């Protein structure tokens with residue numbers, strides 16, 4: 020089987036898209052049984068690596084996820100592991116029945132399983148549509164509790180694949196989750212993603228699905244050209260408001276994310292301005308300066324009428340702009356000019372934007388981000404533990420879960436400054452949002468525990484170092 024490209028392996032599919040992709044493979048001459056063998060053996064290899072030579076219990080349900088379980092069990096048996104299958108239900112698909120027929124090892128009752136090394140969950144995968152009935156829920160949790168390591172295959176049982184919603188309360192936590200064929204939305208959506216442990220993907224030759232979401236990846240960022248100068252590298256204009264301290268945090272990050280020149284327009288020059296940051300009190304001159312390649316407005320802006328007028332003047336300049344914090348609450352449809360913009364709302368700011376732009380606020384986070392991007396014609400970075408980026412052309416990028424230590428005041432200002440610096444450098448809203456979000460997440464990882472927003476802003480430089488072409 021040829022290895023899929025990185026672009027194909029980074030797509031994130033709904034259940035319907037996955038089924039369509041599977042149909043394409045079948046139409047091209049691959050059998051369901053062959054796909055199941057490829058998926059099961061690939062997953063079996065991950066199980067073998069975790070188990071070492073240890074003992075394994077595989078729980079098999081009625082569908083094709085159960086079928087994968089029978090393949091995994093046989094793969095481990097062939098490799099000399101002590102393996103046993105608990106059959107929760109008889110296989111109900113032909114491919115699962117065929118996989119079971121090829122298994123030559125032990126089948127035991129759930130009650131007979133004592134403490135063992137690795138538990139493999141093949142009860143249900145992406146086909147689960149309703150909560151687990153009590154008997155299967157008890158079996159799943161009981162077995163999971165009697166094993167040192169727990170591996171979920173494709174999608175953990177009890178999780179809705181398209182949303183990441185838990186259909187039962189108190190589901191097990193996993194050591195590893197092995198996605199089959201393609202990532203599913205549950206792998207990146209709360210609450211499911213928080214319980215999945217490490218995640219790995221098994222390639223079974225799925226091809227590109229038009230319109231699919233994709234996973235945020237480490238960007239490739241070029242060093243400045245040999246003949247670069249500070250303006251050509253990108254000049255970022257920061258529009259400060261009533262509380263310029265928040266803007267200073269954004270500036271601290273922006274200075275380390277690639278822009279060549281940073282200027283802040285503030286009514287009063289704030290204390291503690293780093294010497295690299297040029298401060299002006301003439302906001303109109305800064306907005307009219309043709310060398311300014313991007314603007315950032317929002318951090319510390321305030322929500323007064325004067326702040327709203329300043330926002331309107333800023334957007335009227337028609338430059339690529341990052342709109343964050345208070346500016347998101349003040350934003351109205353008439354203020355947008357069609358220039359490339361990035362909006363960076365958290366949940367509360369998203370609700371305010373939905374009201375301002377006449378949106379229902381219904382649906383999954385990614386759907387709400389998509390609706391907002393369409394209505395504003397801007398790139399929307401909907402922040403939280405499961406941040407998503409939506410583009411006005413229907414683009415959707417989901418982010419692997421970042422450090423929960425980011426839940427500290429000021430990290431949003433750092434994100435806005437990082438994205439704005441990238442926007443000043445490359446002028447492309449979606450690309451800048453992706454680069455900025457990745458740098459922010461990586462900076463948090465590098466900082467470890469209990470960092471301040473200021474320390475995070477400094478770590479953006481170390482994150483950037485990892486992206487150089």
Ligand SMILES: NC(=O)C1=CN([C@@H]2O[C@H](COP(=O)(O)OP(=O)(O)OC[C@H]3O[C@@H](n4cnc5c(N)ncnc54)[C@H](OP(=O)(O)O)[C@@H]3O)[C@@H](O)[C@H]2O)[C@@H](O)CC1
Nearest residue numbers: 041055058082083084143144145146147148149150151173
């Ligand atoms: N697509 C691909 O390319 C590949 C897919 N592969 C694998 O297939 C998996 C998807 O398989 P799947 O569609 O058979 O779904 P799965 O999750 O095994 O179970 C569905 C069955 O469970 C039943 N059922 C549902 N809810 C229930 C409940 N609460 N309680 C009780 N029963 C319930 C439901 O019955 P029904 O709702 O029809 O009554 C149906 O019979 C996927 O995750 C991956 O592992 C790989 O092999 C390689 C290639």
Ligand SMILES: Nc1ncnc2c1ncn2[C@@H]1O[C@H](COP(=O)(O)OP(=O)(O)O)[C@@H](O)[C@H]1O
Nearest residue numbers: 365402403404422423425426428429430431432
């Ligand atoms: N539990 C969490 N896990 C991962 N990232 C988080 C978590 N909580 C917050 N974040 C991230 O931290 C940042 C917080 O931004 P924001 O809510 O604007 O805070 P502030 O206004 O204090 O700067 C966002 O990038 C968000 O995605």
Ligand SMILES: [K+]
Nearest residue numbers: 140143172174
């Ligand atoms: K599973």
